[in-house]
Amino acid sequence: MSTRTHYARVSHAQRANPIFHTLYLSTGHRYLPRKGPVAFALVFALNEELKCMTHSPSFTLEAVSQLDHGALAALASIREWKNSSNRVNRIPTDILSLIPTHLPAQKDRFHATSVCRHWHGTLLKHGVLWSQLFLMSDIIAHGDDPAGTIPMISPRAHQIRYLEFMEYSWQDIAEFSESNSGQLPLLHTIKILCSEGSHPHGQSAVASPSSSPYFRGSINLEQFVLDFAKLSSLCHFVFPNLTMLQTVEREVYVTGTRETSVTHLRICPTSFSWNTIIQQYMASPIEAVTLSINYPWEKGIQGFLVIQSRTAVVRLGFKVEKICWDDAGLSMSHAEMCCQIFPQALTTIQDHPLLSHFKRLELRHWAVLESLWVELMANKVEELLTVLGPLDKLTIWGCDLRVLLSTFLGNPELEDLE
Template structure:
């Protein structure tokens, strides 16, 4: 090789590679080349190889995606990591994705200053989704101060009141685009101890103004507290809020403040509240005549852990357009719990009229023996009322709740419209005479039923009501409402096959046979299938069995038409 040049210098990349290849076949490397010449040779060679790789990539299918289609790919990748990986597929993809500002709009402040600056630059003026972990230095938080108008969502994780107020002091600008705010607090504070004296003493200085009062267009607000601290609900005022999720399970909340928050958010459509309890003394100060009307709420869910005044609070709420309402409470069995497990007639009357717009079609009550009891009112365009309570094995001896449950159902103003009844009693074997009378009265008060479901029940307590009951001591059987479908779910039905057959025979003799019976259990009985055929409407009974699994330990068997 010449000491002044190398073969192919100045040639196009492909010809350069060929020239070098031919020369090196016949000539040994000449150490007479200078360092600058070697550097130039390396640069030209790398350029040639890069160009060749690009030519080769152009034949790959992934590189033939039209530019307009390629630009849409980031919008269909929901995972932040997937979007980043996609930007490294090839040079063309990366160049395209760097121009997609939305790809870089999700900011994790915990990743550091260089990351944040890079993403802010690439996001340009697009809306930002900001995730703030506890312990983020003020210097990093300050980088956002000129971008507050771009905030679309803010999520605070593992924070305390002081952390959030510090963030707002640094970023005090307007938040016109902020639509979603999520705050999660914990017991542990990772910001250090130099300012912990105030919170360690249990005293938290309230902010001079409501938190995030510059978020005038906020739509979704979620607050979750897994610690002993939760803020005053007076900290928040969002007039355009449509979704509220408040979870403060370790603490009691002030009912009056919650009412104020709901009243200040007239556009709410979804409300979900979970707490330990209400502050009873505070709730008692709320005037009985005060009712907060939430005209647009479609779903209202209130759950307390052992809270006694849940129905008292619900009586101050009106959701005339709600299609789903849930009032739930859990706790350990004790007389006081059972006493407050069900609403008083006045509370029930207020709740029914304030939460019901359309006639109810379904009613269910659950008597559970596990540590969690729920009551919810559900319907997919229908009204459904659950009247639950928590019970232990000795509960029946201390408090017979069947009459109360039956009373609640029958007090419903639209009881004649109910077409589905669902019962779960936790396999209780104690059905007192008073309970039996209440259930008979309940069954007789209902109109024709599309479905009666017995789930985890002691079947004799219910089946005997139909087959053995006599009207006022007379020798004739009572005629109950027709039932189109009987569903027996996880009730150990194989132990009571005779009772089930007798009930089907009885209904057939009365001229109101079941159209369909469904068994949901882990075992199938061919015997009961054959016997029930005699008493079923042959036009709707078909020997069809479907198997599917709701969980790995449970198989569901349905005999359907």
């Protein structure tokens, strides 16, 4: 059948049927004069199907739905055929695969996948597109089920280098871990950032017990950051090559021991299980301890207890905020907040078996305290020195305790920097 014959039959069909006339205008009218017999055949086939359906007693809504589906398929085929002649579609695959490496931002790489089907299929196979993923919890609109981000990215999990979860429940994270239980050799950083309160999906934010550790296939993971309001144990995770662990946590209970090579550990804010944390990650004798307290903002103070050995450094960070009652006109002063931190830190130093023989102690306190609070701090330091015995070096920054500690300043070198 010639192109002219196709065109004549289609022209007659579109004049005879208003539905087909609309379909013709939306699909073939722009392409038929240029695209030849294939496009004619697509539109003509739809016309034949429509004629059979309109003359049949079974012309139902289901039949109309089938016709609509056929029209959409024809549209997609015509668009794909039309796009194949576009210059941007003629870029060789080996050259096209280099484009993601030259785009400056991750969002630009994802935008590039929307250029056309050819670009979409080629770029989605590129590893750099999956190297960094920042996952926000799926948004539920109008009561519908979320699209489900995690199932969509699971087939590419082996290509991920940096993975960050934001506002996810533990159920979602556990499901992702289970669905990707194989090896994740490229993954070197995991961040789980979940705010306190109800989860957007109405799910519980509390970590439930797991039969096996999460992300157990991440054998080369180096950095793990956990910011979660409710977590019962860090034993949900076992990473043999971990070098940096950071958790932002109210109460972290660490049970059991693992042989890891962690060189940097930060727990923030304060946890009353510091001793168990230190014992887990510090296997060699402690050489130096630094307690630093400062006042970064008006509402509270923060500090760090840094414990150093030959093989590792553990940095325990903590924060204390002011508590105000407007009706009673009461507030907690900086000195009172400091005295909540100082005894806790010194008790940790005093009670832990690995800290009983260290020889260098450094106390940093960046505030001017009244004599009452200075005396209280001196009493705590005195208790500590009584247990520890002589030090090789004692450094005090910002608070002169020499008068109150004179009986203990025989052997150690005292540096007092105001």
